Amino acid sequence: MAGAVELPAAAEALKFIAMTPKTALALFGIGLVGGTLSGFLGTGGAFIMTPAMMSLGIPGIMAVAANITHKFGKAIMGAKKHSEFGNVDMRMGLVMFIALFAGVKVAVSMNKGVLEKMGAAGSNLYISIMFIIILSWVAIFMFRDIMRQRKGVVKQEAQKGPTLAEKIRNLNIPPMIHFKVAGVRASLWLALLVGFATGFLAGTIGVGGFIGVPAMIYLLGIPTYVAAGTELFLAIFSGMQGAFLYAINGYVDIRITLLLYLGSLIGINLGAIGTRVVRGSQIRLVMVAIIAMVALSRAAMVPKYLSDMGYASVAAGTLHVVSFLSDVFLFGSGAVGVSLIFFWMLQAYRRAAKEKAAGAELSGSEVSST
Amino acid sequence: MEIKQGENKRSAMIKALFGLLGTALLYYIVFTNSPTILEILKSKTYLAPLTSMGIVLLASFIYGTSVGKLLKHTLEERLKSQQLREE
Numbered sequence: 443m444a445g446a447v448e449l450p451a452a453a454e455a456l457k458f459i460a461m462t463p464k465t466a467l468a469l470f471g472i473g474l475v476g477g478t479l480s481g482f483l484g485t486g487g488a489f490i491m492t493p494a495m496m497s498l499g500i501p502g503i504m505a506v507a508a509n510i511t512h513k514f515g516k517a518i519m520g521a522k523k524h525s526e527f528g529n530v531d532m533r534m535g536l537v538m539f540i541a542l543f544a545g546v547k548v549a550v551s552m553n554k555g556v557l558e559k560m561g562a563a564g565s566n567l568y569i570s571i572m573f574i575i576i577l578s579w580v581a582i583f584m585f586r587d588i589m590r591q592r593k594g595v596v597k598q599e600a601q602k603g604p605t606l607a608e609k610i611r612n613l614n615i616p617p618m619i620h621f622k623v624a625g626v627r628a629s630l631w632l633a634l635l636v637g638f639a640t641g642f643l644a645g646t647i648g649v650g651g652f653i654g655v656p657a658m659i660y661l662l663g664i665p666t667y668v669a670a671g672t673e674l675f676l677a678i679f680s681g682m683q684g685a686f687l688y689a690i691n692g693y694v695d696i697r698i699t700l701l702l703y704l705g706s707l708i709g710i711n712l713g714a715i716g717t718r719v720v721r722g723s724q725i726r727l728v729m730v731a732i733i734a735m736v737a738l739s740r741a742a743m744v745p746k747y748l749s750d751m752g753y754a755s756v757a758a759g760t761l762h763v764v765s766f767l768s769d770v771f772l773f774g775s776g777a778v779g780v781s782l783i784f785f786w787m788l789q790a791y792r793r794a795a796k797e798k799a800a801g802a803e804l805s806g807s808e809v810s811s812t
Numbered sequence: 813m814e815i816k817q818g819e820n821k822r823s824a825m826i827k828a829l830f831g832l833l834g835t836a837l838l839y840y841i842v843f844t845n846s847p848t849i850l851e852i853l854k855s856k857t858y859l860a861p862l863t864s865m866g867i868v869l870l871a872s873f874i875y876g877t878s879v880g881k882l883l884k885h886t887l888e889e890r891l892k893s894q895q896l897r898e899e
Contacts, residue, residue: 458850461843511864515872521881685868689861692854696864697846700839706825707876711883719894790894797893 454463458695459500466701473512473705475776480706481520481713482783483729485651488513489705489736492774493769500698507688508698514681516706520674523714529671531623531664537630538637538672539679545641551648563750570740570747572646573608577737580656584730587660588723612662624664624672636661644680651677652733659726666722670713716783719790724733729777735775742768745797821889824881831878838871 459465467486476487487598488509495505524530539627559564615629640654651673658669687693748754749761756764841851849867854862 461846511868513861514865515868515876519872519876519880520867522876588817676897685865686861688837689853689860689864690856692856692860694853694860694864696842696849696853696867699864699868700842703871703875707872707879708883710876711880715883715888715891718888718890787891791887794894 458504458778459498461697461701467790469495469698470705473702473707474709475705475780476702477516477520477706477709478713478716478780478783479709479732479776480516480674480677481523481710481715482670482716482725483651483732483779484524484655484673484724487516487672489700490772493772495698497769500695503688503693504698507693508702509696510670510681510684510688511696512643512699512702512706513677514685515703516710517674517677519707520710520714521671521678523711524667524671524674527667527671527714527718529667529714529717530675531621531668531672532675533619534624534633534658534662534664535675535767536623536674537619537633539676542644542654542676542680544639545638545643546645547641548638549645560751563747567744567747567751570743571644572742572748574737574744576643577652577733580653580728581734581737583654584726584733588726588730591723592731600687602752610661612799619660621664624662624668626663628662631663640676644756652729652736653728656726659706666725667717670717670725693793712787713783716787720783720786724782724786728782731782732775732779735771739768739771739775742771819884824885828878828881831874831881835871835878836874838867838874842867 457675461803472491472669475494476491479485479490480487492502492505495508496502500508521530553565556568560568610632611628613629613632615631616626616649619630619633620627621633630687636654636657639657640651643653644651654676655669655673657667658664658672659666683696745754745756746761749756849863852863
């Protein structure tokens, strides 16, 4: 999530876990997966890392605290790495952060209102429905775009006229700002709107980058890798605020955070290097796969929330099945995403090795002929 | 030029090694003193965020820089010929 942080009203009793070698190894693995996704997409670690830590027996609020504290340092190093590659537009990041902060505030107020009126089950249902609608729409839109690009339909359609996203992008409402690194000139109001939408989603469902990155790509016309880098730059601010708030309330277990770092700082470098050797459409494909699976994970839980609210009668066995399915989709999305990234990187590595071997062979034959 | 690149790589690797040793030392200090540190973190005073954020910044900088240097001169260098910038 690239938004500002609001602490939950009701906090559970603090219980620091016993750190066994098995738990430490699991935290390393969780960090590696989260870090790789963040480095590659600019987003996508938190939604898997927090539930994964909870499944290890870490209390929810401490899992969130460890995650956000770890995100602070991870975002600094990730943004530094992306910055080396020229992937971070700081001007864009700072403009978006102002609007993003406002978006989070509005979303948190709305979430609180829903919680007060409809209770915990109603709030869960509201958040899940928002997840399903927004993420499904983004996934379908991005998937269609990738398919169109692959089939070469884009050039034909460009002759027919601009799409809705292009029409929005071409709105020249002053003041216009030139974002040098991204190489685009966009309306300040449009950048603020994207920031606000990102913040609103971050405050509502906790993963703002899922809309922030696609919005930067399609509405502002930013290259995919710059969107990923800029999103990480934004995450520094929200990570800092969250790390401070959770620490002053006594929820941070530094041992968990440090063990997450062991994996995530390797992952974030691998992910950032990955953005250099794959196409923008491949980065978007990973994002679509993850977004669609996370939406499915939330959709699987709808019968449970309806049952909790008394709107539907669902057998206990069925509830177990839907919870299990939800976990399969959630953790599966991370596994699919990271597998695709590593597979493409391995392909690039093999190609590089072949080229090197061919180059060595060629120079060897030149030497022997002379 | 080749020699200079070799030197750069060697010095980067030495720095990365020192960084990893520093990281190991930091982790050793934190984990052997974890009861005291966790008490500070539970104190709900300004000392708690100062401690946690200080450790986080130190760990992420030392370890992150070391890992970054290691990967830059190994995997990243190896994949240099495969770089794409099609957008």
